Amino acid sequence: MLIQKQRTPKLKSKFKQHDFPLTSLMQREILVYYALEKELWTRETYATALALLPPVLTERITAYQDERDKQNRLCSKLMLQDMLSEFPSGMNLSLNNLHYTHSGRPKLSSDLDINISHSGNLVVCIAALHKKVGIDTEEIKPCAWKDYETYFQPEEWDQLLRSSSPYSDFYTLWTRKEALLKATGQGIFTDFSASGNLSAKNRNAKEEYFIQKLEIDPAYITHLAASFPAAPVRLKHWKPGFATIG
Numbered sequence: 001m002l003i004q005k006q007r008t009p010k011l012k013s014k015f016k017q018h019d020f021p022l023t024s025l026m027q028r029e030i031l032v033y034y035a036l037e038k039e040l041w042t043r044e045t046y047a048t049a050l051a052l053l054p055p056v057l058t059e060r061i062t063a064y065q066d067e068r069d070k071q072n073r074l075c076s077k078l079m080l081q082d083m084l085s086e087f088p089s090g091m092n093l094s095l096n097n098l099h100y101t102h103s104g105r106p107k108l109s110s111d112l113d114i115n116i117s118h119s120g121n122l123v124v125c126i127a128a129l130h131k132k133v134g135i136d137t138e139e140i141k142p143c144a145w146k147d148y149e150t151y152f153q154p155e156e157w158d159q160l161l162r163s164s165s166p167y168s169d170f171y172t173l174w175t176r177k178e179a180l181l182k183a184t185g186q187g188i189f190t191d192f193s194a195s196g197n198l199s200a201k202n203r204n205a206k207e208e209y210f211i212q213k214l215e216i217d218p219a220y221i222t223h224l225a226a227s228f229p230a231a232p233v234r235l236k237h238w239k240p241g242f243a244t245i246g
Contacts (some may be wrong), residue, residue: 134182137222
């Protein structure tokens with residue numbers, strides 16, 4: 001539906017662009033933003049937010065049909081835009097340079113690795129310097145988890161069959177696997193069952209990765225994976241910098 005063009009407020013980021021050199025902490029830490037937008041934005045708010053992104057990204061977002069899916073994808077790009085402002089301006093980080101690998105993984109810079117995931121009302125973005133990172137989140141809800149036996153190793157499947165909370169355990173294993181495969185750049189189309197993740201440390205493609213659970217919301221299970229060495233995680237609750245229009 002055609003929306004009449006209106007004068008809309010610009011997004012005011014809460015995070016200012018920095019010009020100072022990278023600190024040792026900034027070079028080691030893993031930055032994670034998350035958003036929980038439980039209500040769908042109005043058309044006016046959606047149009048306001050969409051106008052803040054480069055045209056190449058707006059075209060990708062508007063191609064999706066589901067309204068929640070479109071909002072989550074739009075939200076993730078706005079979050080990523082704010083995340084980039086936390087790094088020195090000399091790094092020349094911009095969404096104009098965002099592209100996707102053959103496996104659909106977002107790529108921005110050879111120095112800064114990024115990853116995105118969303119499920120239900122939760123959107124998460126991760127960024128780290130000089131590391132490979134991946135993140136995955138899933139809303140805990142009933143699913144036909146027994147149809148996924150081939151995605152798990154025998155000991156993992158046995159764990160699920162003996163579980164008193166199979167949905168929670170299923171999503172726990174799933175998000176650990178997907179976060180790891182996203183970090184390695186392989187994507188979920190590789191052999192899911194081959195990605196061992198019962199421990200915090202994993203060896204994949206001759207590299208070591210650590211996996212960590214993020215406590216964001218009890219209705220979701222979220223895991224990140226990152227190449228070693230392990231690093232502190234800075235978790236931020238992101239909210240739109242513009243007022244939603246009721």
